[in-house]
Amino acid sequence: MEFDLYLRYGPALLHGFGVTVLCWIVGSIGGIVLGFAIACLYRWTSRPLRWLLQAYIEVIRGTPFMIQLFILYYGGPHFGLVLDPVPAGILSFIIYGSPYFAEIFRGGFNAIPRGQIEAARCVGLAEWTITTRITLPQMLVFITAPLTNFLIILTKETAILSVVTVPELLYQTQTMASETFTYIEPFLVLSLFYWAMVVATSWLGERVEARVTRHLRRAY
Amino acid sequence: MAVLATSACDETIITVRRMSKHFGDFAALRDIDLDIRRSEVLCLIGPSGSGKSTLLRCLNFLEPYDRGEVRMRGQLIGWQEGNNPRRPLPPAKLREQRRHIGMVFQQFNLWPHFTALQNVAEALLKVKKLPRGEAMARAEAALQKVNLRDKVNSYPSALSGGQQQRVAIARAIAMEPSLMLFDEPTSALDPELVGEVLNVMKQMAAEGMTMVVVTHEMGFAAHVADRVAFLDHGRLVTCVPPAEIFGAEPADARVRSFLQTYRERNVV
Numbered sequence: 001m002e003f004d005l006y007l008r009y010g011p012a013l014l015h016g017f018g019v020t021v022l023c024w025i026v027g028s029i030g031g032i033v034l035g036f037a038i039a040c041l042y043r044w045t046s047r048p049l050r051w052l053l054q055a056y057i058e059v060i061r062g063t064p065f066m067i068q069l070f071i072l073y074y075g076g077p078h079f080g081l082v083l084d085p086v087p088a089g090i091l092s093f094i095i096y097g098s099p100y101f102a103e104i105f106r107g108g109f110n111a112i113p114r115g116q117i118e119a120a121r122c123v124g125l126a127e128w129t130i131t132t133r134i135t136l137p138q139m140l141v142f143i144t145a146p147l148t149n150f151l152i153i154l155t156k157e158t159a160i161l162s163v164v165t166v167p168e169l170l171y172q173t174q175t176m177a178s179e180t181f182t183y184i185e186p187f188l189v190l191s192l193f194y195w196a197m198v199v200a201t202s203w204l205g206e207r208v209e210a211r212v213t214r215h216l217r218r219a220y
Numbered sequence: 221m222a223v224l225a226t227s228a229c230d231e232t233i234i235t236v237r238r239m240s241k242h243f244g245d246f247a248a249l250r251d252i253d254l255d256i257r258r259s260e261v262l263c264l265i266g267p268s269g270s271g272k273s274t275l276l277r278c279l280n281f282l283e284p285y286d287r288g289e290v291r292m293r294g295q296l297i298g299w300q301e302g303n304n305p306r307r308p309l310p311p312a313k314l315r316e317q318r319r320h321i322g323m324v325f326q327q328f329n330l331w332p333h334f335t336a337l338q339n340v341a342e343a344l345l346k347v348k349k350l351p352r353g354e355a356m357a358r359a360e361a362a363l364q365k366v367n368l369r370d371k372v373n374s375y376p377s378a379l380s381g382g383q384q385q386r387v388a389i390a391r392a393i394a395m396e397p398s399l400m401l402f403d404e405p406t407s408a409l410d411p412e413l414v415g416e417v418l419n420v421m422k423q424m425a426a427e428g429m430t431m432v433v434v435t436h437e438m439g440f441a442a443h444v445a446d447r448v449a450f451l452d453h454g455r456l457v458t459c460v461p462p463a464e465i466f467g468a469e470p471a472d473a474r475v476r477s478f479l480q481t482y483r484e485r486n487v488v
Contacts, residue, residue, distance in 0.1 A: 118282055119329035119388070123343035123395055124319030127311065133342065137333050215333045215375045 005185050009176045013186075016172030017193050019086065020158045023168060024197070027093025027158075028151055034094055035101025040131070042102070043109055057099040065096045066160050073164040089161040089168075097154060104146050108139030140212040148205030155197040169193055231258045233399055233430055234279060239288030241274055241454075248274045250454045252288070256399070259428040263441035263462075266451035267478060272434040275451065276401050279432065280321040281314060292317065292399070319347055322392030326404040328384040330376040336363060336387045337372040340394050348395070362394035363387070366420050382413030386420055393424070400424065402433040438482050442466040450475050 006013075042053050060068070072081075072095075073088040083091065112135050120130045162171035173186040180186075234256035241249040249271045256262055264272040277283040279290055281298030290297040297317055299306040308314070330339050340359035344350045350358065363372055366386035376384050385405055392400060402421070406414040418440055425431060425444050435441060441448050442462045449459040452474045458465070470476050 113327075113329070115325055115327050115329035116331055119323070119325060119331075119391075121282070121315075122280060122318055122321070122323040123391065124315045124347040125343060126315060126346075129346050133346070134331055138331075212333075216377060 003185075005176070005180055005182060006189065009172070009180075009186070012172045012176065013169070013189060013193075016167060016169040019167055020169040020193070021197070023086065023089050023093060023161055023166065024155055024158050027090050028097060028154055030090070030094035031097025031154075032101050032147075034098040035103075036105050038098060038102035039105035039109060042106060044127070053102075057102060060095060060099045065092070065157055066163060068092050068096055069160060069164055085161075085164050085166040088164060089166040093154070093158070093161070096157070097150070100150050101147075104143050104150065105139070107146075108143040109135060111142045112138055137212065140208065141216070144205055144209045144212060148202060148208075151201050151205075152198050155201065156194055232256065233258050233293060235289070235291045236279075237289045237291075239278060239285050239290055241271075241278055241283060241285045241287075247454050249278065249285070252456050254449065254456060254459065256430065256432060258398075258430055260446045261425045261431045261433065261444055262459075263445040263448045264432065264434045264451060265436070265438070265441055265448060265478075266457075270451040271454040272451050273403050274454075276403050276432060276434050279399075279401060280318055280323060282323075284308065292320070315347070319343075319395055320397050321399045321401060322395060322397035323401045324385070324388050324392055324403065324405050326407050328376070328381070328388045328408070330384055330387055330391075332376050335373050335375055336368060336379070336390075339376070339387055340391045343391070343395055359390075359394055362390040365393065365423075366390045367416075380413060381409045382416045385409065385417045389417075389420055389424075393429075398430060400429055400431045402431065402435070404434050404436065406435070406437055438466070438479075450478070452478075 038053055038057070042050055045053075069089070069092045072092045073083065073085070076083060076088070116134060116138075117130060120134050125133070158168055159170040161168050162174065165171065169190060173190045176186040177183055232255050234254070236252050236254040239249060239252040240247065252275060264275060266272050274283055278285040279297070281290075284298055295317065298309060298314060300309055309317070331342070334342065337356065337359050340362050341355045344355035344358055345352065348355070360369070360372060363369055366389050368383060368386055368390065371379060371383060371387075374383075376387070379387065389405075405421070406417050409417065414437070418437065421431070421433070421440070422444055433440070433445070442465075445462050447459055448462045448465050450457045450465065450472070457472055457474055458470075464470065465475060465479070470479065
């Protein structure tokens with residue numbers, strides 16, 4: 001083990017970690033928002049649009065992330081969509097994650113008893129208020145675990161962004177490896193970084209789960 | 221004043237005319253005609269699947285009826301006037317109609333992530349848009365009315381069935397509806413908890429609330445209702461004062477055989 005390598009490549013690795021975290025967080029939040037929008041549309045829309053949404057979900061889920069990234073980054077310019085690596089990476093990340101998030105939310109919607117929605121309609125609550133105040137807080141009980149799961153999967157999917165030269169963690173690690181002909185040192189630190197992200201995510205998931213299931217445990 | 225009060229009691233709140241409801245090919249309700257007067261307690265009885273609950277749910281458009289009319293003080297419920305085929309009202313208009321009609325369900329349908337107080341206050345805050353302090357005060361007053369002043373901060377999971385149903389009643393009356401609908405409010409309760417809910421309903425009736433109650437509690441129908449409507453196979457067979465159904469032999473054979481099962485259990 002040559003620890004002085006870390007002094008030399010430390011800044012680059014930290015920068016790579018920063019890019020990874022940025023792509024992951026922005027991509028995940030974007031994916032969650034888009035996925036939630038799809039799930040809401042799916043719930044309230046007419047049959048033809050529903051069919052279209054289903055097709056979107058099937059196509060995105062049915063193709064590898066790397067192919068989607070290639071099509072967006074290298075194919076995009078043919079349609080006038082020229083993006084830098086990082087925005088392209090984030091955008092493709094949002095698209096890639098959205099159908100999975102949409103399916104998680106769809107399951108969440110279905111888990112809320114219909115009677116509760118009817119009771120809300122009877123007192124005159126608007127559909128959007130019902131969603132934000134009644135449905136969403138309760139569905140978190142059911143969807144926090146699958147959401148956490150998928151966010152953990154996504155932490156490691158960020159590595160694929162290196163193929164379009166996004167200067168993220170794997171990209172920096174590979175640079176370090178090829179410049180110094182070392183492998184243990186760079187990939188050890190790479191694993192530690194991913195592991196830290198996963199631990200943080202599952203910790204956050206547990207906190208959220210504890211928060212949203214309060215009413216099921218607390219009794220007066 | 222006395223004259224005014226009498227005429228107010230005769231005021232018709234709901235008129236139902238030739239109303240029908242189909243689920244696919246199945247006719248759940250056929251040509252229902254019904255008037256509901258102010259401060260009246262109307263009980264709907266009849267065998268399972270006779271359309272009692274469907275009729276109740278058509279009154280606030282939880283089920284869109286497909287023929288005929290339901291009017292509340294002259295206003296067509298759920299559908300736009302004119303137009304053929306009919307078009308449903310825009311959501312905001314339907315909400316405006318619904319906030320004057322309270323509903324209580326067999327399964328309570330409280331929101332489990334809210335405390336009793338939050339359950340009652342929610343619509344006061346979000347629909348009536350009252351300031352927080354006033355909404356909370358009114359919600360507490362509504363819970364006081366159903367004798368649950370000491371349970372304001374309890375979550376539904378910590379309440380008995382009877383207490384949950386009373387919270388549900390408080391949630392509805394806090395909106396000051398001019399009509400209350402009850403869909404088998406005691407059917408999901410343990411026998412010893414039925415009384416506390418019925419007592420609250422009796423008190424509401426005594427205070428002049430207009431109530432339509434789908435029920436299997438023949439005692440409540442016999443003693444509290446002003447009129448009892450009997451449904452069978454989606455038709456309104458009869459709608460008369462309770463004495464005519466529970467007193468002497470009822471005229472209609474279907475009513476007789478339905479009540480026979482209750483008499484055998486010594487309920488009536």
